[in-house]
Amino acid sequence: MRSNKDGITQAVLAVGVVIKESIYGYHVNRKVPFLKITMALPRLIAPAKRLLETGVVNVPSYGSRAYQPYESNIDFEIRFMVDTGIVGCSWIELPPKKYQVRSKDNAPSPISRCQIEVDVAWDSFISYPPEGEWAKVAPFRILSFDIECAGRKGIFPEPEKDPVIQIANMVIRQGEKDPFIRNVFTLNSCAPIVGSQVLSYMKENQMLEKWADFVREVDPDIITGYNIQNFDITYLINRAKTLNVKPFPFLGRVINRASVIKNSMIQSKQMGRRENKFINTEGRIQFDLLLVLLRDYKLRSYTLNAVSFHFLQEQKEDVQHSIITDLQNGNEQTRRRLAVYCLKDAMLPLRLLDKLMCIINYMEMARVTGVPLSYLLSRGQQIKVVSQLLRKAKEHDLVIPVHNPEQGDDFTGATVIEPVKGYYKDPIATLDFSSLYPSIMIAHNLCYTTLLPNQTRNQMNPDEFIKTPSDNYFVKKSVRKGILPEILENLLSARKRAKEDLKKETDPLRKKVLDGRQLALKISANSVYGFTGAQVGKLPCLEISQSVTAFGRMMIEKTKTLVEEKYNIANGYAQNAKVIYGDTDSVMVNFGIPFPPSGDHVEALKQVMELGKVAAEYVSGHFTSPIKLEFEKVYFPYLLINKKRYAGLYYTKPETHDKMDCKGIETVRRDNCPLVANLINMCLQKILIERDPSGAVEYAKQIISDLLCSRVDISQLVITKELTKTDDEYSAKQAHVELAHRMKKRDPGSAPNLGDRVPYVIIAASKGTAAYLKSEDPIFVLENNIPIDTQYYLENQISKPLLRIFEPILGEDKAKSCLLKGDHTRTKTVVMSKVGALAAFTKKRATCIGCKALLDNEKNPICKHCKPREPEFYQNEMVQLNALEEKFARLWTQCQRCQGSLHEDVLCTSRDCPIFYMRKKVQKDLADQEKVISRFGIPSW
DNA sequence: GTCTTATCCTAA
DNA sequence: TTAGTTAGGATAAGAC
Known part of the structure; x- marks a missing residue:
């Protein structure tokens, strides 16, 4: 053994035989014996698995063969929660007499910073599903903070060299409106700030130490902020290490556990690739708002300023690093200025969390999928399905094999109907299959447990199984009901319930919870298909995923045919209906109800909506339950540009349109400039x-x-x-x-x-x-x-x-x-760049202010021919100068208003603010204009 | 010039 | 130690 810091004397605690069945594939003679091996520590599982896999271990009475491992790759937290029936963010009860309170009498010293410390056996507490009374949300304490560092000019701050000068903090209880603590730790003095406590320190190491004390005192459940994980917390820990502030990194709830920074690379197709730091703070969840936004929202820019503007319609100052240093080196007033800015940056994340209902939505997601809250920000989609799968598998005595991921061939996805491109002035009805992929899996009983291998199929009766359009075989529900369909049915019916409850609910907070829940249920249902198709994943099963898409392809084609074969002149309808487009789970139908010459849109829309509803019902009748085609909306008018690219007015009721809906075109894409997006939108x-x-x-x-x-x-x-x-x-x-x-x-x-x-x-x-x-x-x-x-x-x-x-x-x-x-x-002549890589090719020569002709004598403002009109030209330039000055003053005031003070300089350099760009541009123009004017000052001919 | 490929981002 | 899927348009670079 290489190391044994835990003092393990026995790695294997127990080996027993359990009767289980592999989740993968339908086996006629169901359950067989499995060896259940209990290890002393989670980290011993992987080596044990390797030994059994390679067949070097001789198990008494079973021999030394190569064993297929099951569930040895399950995260410890998930294993524990599944085994004890706990879901994330739920309540547990320690029943009387089942636990023992640790005190001075029976324990040498506390091991945590908790108010009460108890010992309880892993299987002697009660876990409550988050329903009814137990759906309530605990009044978590949330700490939001932001730091400022004094960087050197033009260089991003480095914790080995540049000091932390301020730390602003806001502490709020979940569900309350305002923080009950607002303070700012400052290095050096700082003038008082109304409504906030100012704590000034002359030494940086003292400030850091006091801040760590403050965190332990506040004892937050959740720590938030903007980019705290990759910047603020990391910077503080590294800075404290540089300054040798020994007690600093003990920020979690376990007394002797220091927070350590680990680098990790998170990559997924959904989120791309990104380097992340991981810092352990036992008992406190880091809920970095930036990470939430990166996951849940597609934005052009993710700076706190851009995000605040987008969601709160509010700008914030964006102060450059070099200016921060200047403010710090000024006086107590300039430091106060900085502190106000820092406090705002600590407050904004709380307001955004509240506005976007992040905490509640994430808690509901944790409850629905069963994973711990922290997993939702640190892990991908797969773990959520694994958690649900494990819980269901446990009920049925099924075990999940360890799968060794390898990249295979792609499978065929959905059909996109060739669009009949054009501008439609007639109303176009849209019919959608609701939750298409989950419905298909339920309707045809597609599951790991129902997948029929070829040999087994030969022993089966033909009416006991089905063949999917992708030539895969699954047993029917009557033989064995799959657990994926069961999970999906639960998710969909729970969603229906949540939506019904939402309608009845009057309490705004409970409404939020329910809405978050129905959203989480929808996302969870839709990600099950993706999980089965994830080849580099925990348990891919392409037979399932390619059957799902194959059914989908067949269904959209059939829908097109059904609609067009029924709604035509031959069948007594006014016009021939035509499916002009469709993608995956939807068809756009032109029923040929014309744009009414009378201008009565409402009547035409009513007709189309009615036809749409009837047609959807008619088509639904041709498919197995719960597959259902629904009338969704009418586009009127409708501009169909290409596959996955269209725009139209979206009607769900005949009177007025709900919105202008744009799909795939420049207005919704982030890789073009706002000029194009706004122009196309207009x-x-x-x-x-x-x-x-x-x-x-x-x-x-x-x-x-x-x-x-x-x-x-x-x-x-x-x-x-x-x-x-x-x-x-x-x-x-x-x-x-x-x-x-x-x-x-x-x-x-x-x-x-x-x-x-x-x-x-x-x-x-x-x-x-x-x-x-x-x-x-x-x-x-x-x-x-x-x-x-x-x-x-x-x-x-x-x-x-x-x-x-x-x-x-x-x-x-x-x-x-x-x-x-x-x-x-017609273009105004473009001047060549005066700086950068191309500057070498340009040569600057002065021109006449009057006629722009090149000047012989560069010291003169104007040429000989224009000389008689010099006063006139001078006047013109002065008028322009005044105009620019006025414009600059206006923009400056606007920025002052934004920063909340008309008495101070504007420091903001936000790249996301149009005003900033304008102000900067006018400032530059002003300087240029002043140069032009100054040329009049030295006439010398 | 045309055609192919890499890349980005979106639809569903 | 970790990662949901495929279809598909648009654009710029680079081969030819």
């Missing part, structure tokens, strides 16, 4: 809602003209793309990758990392330069006044998306001639 609104295509064309022309004359704000031109691989893994050159690489050279600390989204703009360069050479950091562009390649934005960003939405309406030729030709496409 045009679609004008076309679909106002039904004014010519108005849309005019609008588009105006925007194009604005762009070419540089009247468009730079924030509108920022494109963002995710860095999905490391530098050397990329084989093709790309704009955002190249830029990230260049930024790493400028300042490695603040450059984008793996998994981050990289914002960039395309700058002007000589003709034919590849786009990946023209990408640049928007802030850098702004600070150095680098010209934008407006032609690129017209040709490579705007034009194609615009043509795609206008062509079906105007026709190909007309769309092109209207939009991309004419006066509005």
Whole structure:
């Protein structure tokens, strides 16, 4: 044995025989004996498994053969919770006399920071399912905090060198509205702040020590903040180590367990790849809001500022590292300024958690799937299915084999019906299969336990099993009901129940809980199919997943045929119905009810909705229960651009539309600039809602003209793309990758990392330069006044998306001639960049302020010919200067208002705020204009 | 020029 | 030690 720090004298505690059955495949002669091996510690399981697998162990009376391991790869927490029937975030009761309170009399010293310490046997407590009274949520204490560091100029703070100068904290009880503690720890003095406690320390190590004391005193159940896991907590622990603050890292509830930082790489198809730190804080859950948002929301930017604006319609100051240092080195007022900012950053995560109902939704997910809360942020989708599968398997004496993952061939997925592209002025009905994949699995009893191997099939009666469209075989429900269908039925019926309860419930908090629950149930049901198809997973079964998709393909085809064969003139209907599009579980039907000339949309919509409902019912009748086709909505009008790309007005009632629905087009994609997204959105609104295509064309022309004359704000031109691989893994050159690489050279600390989204703009360069050479950091562009390649934005960003939405309406030729030709496409001359890689090719020469002619004598403001009109030109420039000054003052005040004080300088440099870009641009223009004016000052001819 | 490939992001 | 699925459009780079 290599090490034995736990002092284990006996690794194997017990070996027994249990009668079980493998979950995988249908076996006629059900249960067989299994060896159940009990190990002393979780970490001894893997080596024991390896020994048995390789067949080197001689088990008395069973011999030394190679054993197939089962359930040796189950996480310890999951194992314990499954065995004791605990689900995440639920209540347990320690019955009287079953536990013993630890006190001075019977225990040498406490091992935890808990108020009460007891000993209880693992199987002598009661676990309550979270129903009724036990669905209540405990009043958790939640600590939200934010730190500020004093970095050096242009370098991202490093804990080995740069001090922590402030730590702001907010503590709230779950369910309450306001924090009951608001404070800020500051290094050096800080002027008082109304409503917050200010705790100032002259020494950094003292501040850190006191903060750790504070955390232990507050004793939070949940620790939150923004990017705390990968930044704040990590920084504090490393900083405390640098300063040798010994008691600092004991932040959890186990007294002698120090918090340690571990690096881990989390990668999934859903979330991409990202480097994460893991810090143990026993008894306290780290619930980093950034990680929640990355999982649950697709956003263009994930800075706290962008997120606050998106969800709370509120900006926050974004202060650069170098400025933070200046504020710290100022006086107690400038430090107060910083503290106010820091407090806000501690408060915002709490407000966002509340607004997005993260805690409740995550708790419900933990309850529904049975996993601990912390797993939901640190692990993937699979563990949730495994947890449910294990619980169900236990009921039926089934065991799950250990599967060695290997990549195999892909299987065929869903059908996308070839779209009949075009602009539909007639109402289009949409019919959907609700919960298609779960329904298929239930209807056809698809499960691990019902999968019929070929040999077994030969012994079976043909009416005892089915053959799926992908030629796989499963036994019927009458022979044996699968446990996946059972799990799914439970999830779907629980969801129905939650939705019904939600309707009846009046208490707002319970309403939130129920809504979170129905959402969790829906997501869980839908992820079971994905689990069976995950080849690099715990228990893939392609027979199930490919049967599911094959049934789905068959069903969508059949639906199309059924609708078109019934709803036609031959059968006495007014028109021939046509399925114009469909994807996976839906069909879009044009029943041919025309756009009424009278303008009475309501009547036409009523007719289509009625037809849709009847047709859905008719089609449902052709499929096995619980498969059901439902009428969902009508699109009117409907613009079908391509597969997975369309837009339309969404009606669920005949009177008014619910929303404008856009799928797959630029308005919902994050990899184009806001200019394009907003332009397309506006045009679609004008076309679909106002039904004014010519108005849309005019609008588009105006925007194009604005762009070419540089009247468009730079924030509108920022494109963002995710860095999905490391530098050397990329084989093709790309704009955002190249830029990230260049930024790493400028300042490695603040450059984008793996998994981050990289914002960039395309700058002007000589003709034919590849786009990946023209990408640049928007802030850098702004600070150095680098010209934008407006032609690129017209040709490579705007034009194609615009043509795609206008062509079906105007026709190909007309769309092109209207939009991309004419006066509005005239460009203002683009100047070459004065900095960066291309600066070498430009030579700066002064021009005449009057006529822009090159000057012989560069010291003069104007040329000889313009000389007589010098006062006039001077006047003009002064007018412009005044205009710019006024504009700058206006933007400045706006920013002051945002930061909440009209008496202080604006420090914000938020890359997500359009005002910031404008303010910065005007500031630059102002400086340039002042330079121009100054040229008048020294006439010398 | 055209065609293929890599990449991103979305639909369901 | 960990990772839900396939279909598919759009774009830019790079081969030819």
